[in-house]
Amino acid sequence: MLYIGVDLGTSAAKLLLMDENGKIHKIVSKEYPLYFPHPGWSEQDPKDWFTQSMEGIRELTAECDKSQIAGISFGGQMHGLVALDKNDEVIRPAILWNDGRTEKETDYLNQVIGKEKLSEYTANIAFAGFTAPKILWMKENEPENFARIAKIMLPKDYLAYRLSGVHCTDYSDASGMLLLDVKNKCWSKEMMEICSVTEEQLPKLYESYEVVGTLKPEIAAELGLSENVKVVAGAGDNAAAAVGTGTVGDGMCNISLGTSGTIFISSKTFGVDEHNALHSFDHADGYYHLMGCMLSAASCNKWWMDEILKTAEYSKEQEAITKLGENNVFYLPYLMGERSPHNDPKARAAFIGMSMDTTREEMTQAVLEGVAFGLRDSLEVAKSLGIRIERTKICGGGAKSPLWKKIIANVMNLKVDVIESEEGPGYGGAILAAVGCGEFASVEEAAQKLVKVVDTVEPDAELAAKYEERYQKFRKIYPAVKGLFRELA
Known part of the structure; x- marks a missing residue:
């Protein structure tokens, strides 16, 4: 059928x-x-x-x-x-x-x-x-x-x-x-x-x-x-993308690099973090999930490429980026305000750390890293609840970039599983249709049978340590400029 x-x-x-x-x-x-x-x-x-x-x-x-x-x-x-x-x-x-x-x-x-x-x-x-x-x-x-x-x-x-x-x-x-x-x-x-x-x-x-x-x-x-x-x-x-990546059942994780970006953690038990920094939602498998959502993810890179660099050569712009974990330029990915974990519609995007020798490649790299750091903010909230994640699936348009997947793996210090079909919500929708028509007994069974991991990007201990240091600097930037966003608005 x-x-x-x-x-x-x-x-x-x-x-x-x-x-x-x-x-x-x-x-x-x-x-x-x-x-x-x-x-x-x-x-x-x-x-x-x-x-x-x-x-x-x-x-x-x-x-x-x-x-x-x-x-x-x-x-x-x-x-x-x-x-x-x-x-x-x-x-x-x-x-x-x-x-x-x-x-x-x-x-x-x-x-x-x-x-x-x-x-x-x-x-x-x-x-x-x-x-x-x-x-x-x-x-x-x-x-x-x-x-x-x-x-x-x-x-x-x-x-x-x-x-x-x-x-x-x-x-x-x-x-x-x-x-x-x-x-x-x-x-x-x-x-x-x-x-x-x-x-x-x-x-x-x-x-x-x-x-x-x-x-x-x-x-x-x-x-x-x-x-x-x-x-x-x-x-x-x-939730549909999570089904499409097999992120169902207990303790599974999916990162989506679409227009918006999410980190999605499935659970068979209901839970809420005390500051409500993460969304606590019902899941498509009949259980629950926690989700951190940033409003601008792959759209940050699209804006940078289309509007600023005026190029359609996305992958070519990434080819010259080789010095990961050493970038002194930081980018706040808040083009349309931010949801998780800051809940601040007045927040805006910003570059910081440029100097006379800053290159085009470093700014492109900062955009990719800024999105990864923003997602890491939500992962930290999940960790505070005692949730331990060792690996994640990945989907969305941004997931087509090998460089971005490598950055995500090392910023998060997680194994990133790449699946055969990166069609996310559409594939999840088709799986739900199949379950509804009786093709499978449950969403979990469907995901186990249909979703196949074809590659895994492993974090590198040395690079992850460099990114840990960079992330600790990144997380200080928003609190420092938060008040200024309100004035600018």
């Missing part, structure tokens, strides 16, 4: 077709626009996601035996606010995960409601990107639109709804709304009250591998697929 995985990203929908043995038959990517109506705002039109995904499915399945397609599932950008009216029409453009307009609402939740209460209700505190602050912003700034809300959804769930007609979400994605009681897997009555929404306005909750419905007849006809194709709930992009 064949399974479709849809990775609904920030810049494009990436769709893949996988068989029951985990082999990828075809990959299709369909881009859509991103809008910045004001500085710090970030929006998309949900209809663009649907239109491009439908086009992508048609292209993906054009040459295969369509009768073999059994299920479709998703990995999607998290936290985005999709608001539908009573006719299921989109009320306004979706406010995305990397939108920074909700500082006032985030402060209200953290300072007035209080972080302790939020953590008690949801296992998390408020971050500017989360959905609940966006709901409060809409209530305050667009009261007429707010009054029209009949359903609140997340980006990938809008796709699932358009395909199946079911208003649904899964526990992993819902964990990032600040509306879910993560520990008990139900909507938080207290948070609904705080945000002035009702349970009827929220989608039905599913495990990521559960079937929510089948293709609507008109959708099936349009795509040339059977009406029996199952639509499976799917997961937030990071």
Whole structure:
């Protein structure tokens, strides 16, 4: 049988077709626009996601035996606010995960409601990107639109709804709304009250591998697929990527170098760090995970290459970088503010340590190292909880760089396992579809059978020691300039 995985990203929908043995038959990517109506705002039109995904499915399945397609599932950008009216029409453009307009609402939740209460209700505190602050912003700034809300959804769930007609979400994605009681897997009555929404306005909750419905007849006809194709709930992009890299079960780790960067640690037991520096979310395997998320990861390198160096030769720029662990230039990777562990939307990117003999290569190296150091910040929080990690999987566009993988391995002092398929959320979505269709008994079983490690980047003791010294300097920079960011803003 064949399974479709849809990775609904920030810049494009990436769709893949996988068989029951985990082999990828075809990959299709369909881009859509991103809008910045004001500085710090970030929006998309949900209809663009649907239109491009439908086009992508048609292209993906054009040459295969369509009768073999059994299920479709998703990995999607998290936290985005999709608001539908009573006719299921989109009320306004979706406010995305990397939108920074909700500082006032985030402060209200953290300072007035209080972080302790939020953590008690949801296992998390408020971050500017989360959905609940966006709901409060809409209530305050667009009261007429707010009054029209009949359903609140997340980006990938809008796709699932358009395909199946079911208003649904899964526990992993819902964990990032600040509306879910993560520990008990139900909507938080207290948070609904705080945000002035009702349970009827929220989608039905599913495990990521559960079937929510089948293709609507008109959708099936349009795509040339059977009406029996199952639509499976799917997961937030990071949880889906973790499934796609086999980061399920207890004590597994995955690092994602996508537009944003994450360090993801799976666990069979629920846990929260005392400062809520890491997100405590439900996982797509039915259990839990801790996650540190930085808002700019591979996007830092993209910005540096595209906007500053004006080159598309990414790998060529890295060829001359040979002196690892000896760079005196440091880079703070906060192009769009930062989430874990600083929770500071006003933080910005910065270079420090340049001199007259600083080279282009050293600054490029600093960008790669700065992202690695930023991820190390979250690893340190996990270590403080007694979690011991010796190795990690890696995925995302940045993972295609051998140099960056080597830097990650040595900055983190972890063995970095490279897997056969680095397709992350899309591959995870296809695996969830296969589990939902009964191909495997559990997500863990599917991951064990389908995810294959093909290479391991080992840390070098001498280089790791050099990076340890560099990291201890890096971690002093943000506290030193934190106050300045507020003044500059």
